[in-house]
Amino acid sequence: GRKWTHVEDLSPALVDQKVLVRGRIHTTRGKGKSAFLVIRQRTATVQAILFADDTTVSKGMVKYATQISKESIVDVEGVVKVPANPIEGCSQKDVELQVTGIRAVSRAAALPFELVDAARSEEEVKAAAERGEIMPTVGQDLRLDNRFLDLRTPANQAIFKLQSAVCQLFKSTLLAEGFQEIHTPKLIAGASEGGAAVFRLDYMGTPACLAQSPQLYKQMAICADCDRVFEVGPVFRAEQSYTHRHLCEFMGLDLEMAIHEHYFEVLDVIEKLFEAIFNGLATTYAKELAVVATQYPFDIPTFKPLRLTFPEGIAMLREGGYPDVDPLGDLNTELERALGRMVKEKYGTDFFILHRYPSAVRPFYTMPCSDDPTYSNSYDVFIRGEEIISGAQRVHDADLLTERAKACGVPVETIQSYIDSFKLGAPPHGGAGVGLERVVMLYCALGNIRKTSMFPRDPKRLTP
Numbered sequence: 001g002r003k004w005t006h007v008e009d010l011s012p013a014l015v016d017q018k019v020l021v022r023g024r025i026h027t028t029r030g031k032g033k034s035a036f037l038v039i040r041q042r043t044a045t046v047q048a049i050l051f052a053d054d055t056t057v058s059k060g061m062v063k064y065a066t067q068i069s070k071e072s073i074v075d076v077e078g079v080v081k082v083p084a085n086p087i088e089g090c091s092q093k094d095v096e097l098q099v100t101g102i103r104a105v106s107r108a109a110a111l112p113f114e115l116v117d118a119a120r121s122e123e124e125v126k127a128a129a130e131r132g133e134i135m136p137t138v139g140q141d142l143r144l145d146n147r148f149l150d151l152r153t154p155a156n157q158a159i160f161k162l163q164s165a166v167c168q169l170f171k172s173t174l175l176a177e178g179f180q181e182i183h184t185p186k187l188i189a190g191a192s193e194g195g196a197a198v199f200r201l202d203y204m205g206t207p208a209c210l211a212q213s214p215q216l217y218k219q220m221a222i223c224a225d226c227d228r229v230f231e232v233g234p235v236f237r238a239e240q241s242y243t244h245r246h247l248c249e250f251m252g253l254d255l256e257m258a259i260h261e262h263y264f265e266v267l268d269v270i271e272k273l274f275e276a277i278f279n280g281l282a283t284t285y286a287k288e289l290a291v292v293a294t295q296y297p298f299d300i301p302t303f304k305p306l307r308l309t310f311p312e313g314i315a316m317l318r319e320g321g322y323p324d325v326d327p328l329g330d331l332n333t334e335l336e337r338a339l340g341r342m343v344k345e346k347y348g349t350d351f352f353i354l355h356r357y358p359s360a361v362r363p364f365y366t367m368p369c370s371d372d373p374t375y376s377n378s379y380d381v382f383i384r385g386e387e388i389i390s391g392a393q394r395v396h397d398a399d400l401l402t403e404r405a406k407a408c409g410v411p412v413e414t415i416q417s418y419i420d421s422f423k424l425g426a427p428p429h430g431g432a433g434v435g436l437e438r439v440v441m442l443y444c445a446l447g448n449i450r451k452t453s454m455f456p457r458d459p460k461r462l463t464p
């Protein structure tokens, strides 16, 4: 086969060499006997020039090149040249291609929007408006309707590399901590996180649902002596809430582990995990973070291990301008964000753990505190004052579990096999569930979870 060069590898080191690249037509400009194309491969761009000299390049070829529609995929053969001035706007600005051959491989139909418009930053638009110019932008619904085009922007390319990185860092850190990866069923008999937000379906004539989490099964893996497990898999929630942070399907990064004395053993793992994720992104993925920030400006979040009890959090809120906060209620979005701001100011970290939540606001499987069952051995973890994790030590006694399920209105018959798995001896254990899309959204302060889901599912969207 022929030798292909990546656009991102084109540099003055290749001057006068003949190369072959495959990319998309990013922009085209024809002028008399010449054509100026920008060829894009993923996020790398290079200028390609055709000049009709009637030897290698004919007038017909120049015309053919200028008529290939934007976003079409082309094979370009050319000689690497160093231009007199850098080509501003191209990533490979120190070189250009003197085209000797071009062929359309796959032509693009009319575009629903221009990619350059979709890649424009708000700041650029604002600055233009101040000069009296109108720069087009692309609204979120139009983007999501044409996601396969929208995903080609540099910021989106970077966002999904970051998403992949978070998954890899989650896996590698836990593997190093002695965890094993498991895969649990997504077709299950009953709700795992409470009955309301569950997708129901027919399973060969039996009512069933899509798993709202691997909760019950990761615990059963602990009962099966797996000791420390994690799973990366889809989680389904029939959320009616149309918000910036809820999806109907998201990627759950779950972990579960046997503990010896205290649920703090789980918190130790969570802190190690997020220290690795924060450091891994900031060092190895600095380029991707910078690309995202070009379109959506943000500051890299700070990580410090910090644990506050729920009552301590309530006290901070009460002193900080929310005197009426319910000490035994759950925190709403506004209160969580307010607490996040106060924590940032006082302790200088965008990451913190809040633990010892009131039992009444936690799921049935949560272990009550031994010194005061009003509270529980549970925790939430926050980045920039928004929840990314919830977790707890679990009840590992079958009788107490049955009692708690009944008290919480969970139909015991649908989870009988789960309850039974604790009857043959179960170690004390705890774990956590992380929302992948939320981690990336909050790390990059993107403000909307649809930006970090490749093909988001929300109450109003099932396609593409």
Ligand code: 4AD
Pocket: 193, 212, 213, 214, 215, 237, 239, 245, 246, 247, 248, 250, 254, 255, 387, 388, 389, 390, 391, 392, 431, 432, 433, 434, 435, 436, 437, 438, 449
């Ligand atoms: O808080 P949740 O529902 O907790 C559980 O699923 C437990 N089984 C976890 C455990 O191990 N005890 O979900 C866990 C995380 C949340 O902190 C949030 O990051 C994310 O999953 N999450 C969602 N992300 C997107 N859309 C939704 N609708 C989400 N619901 C929860």
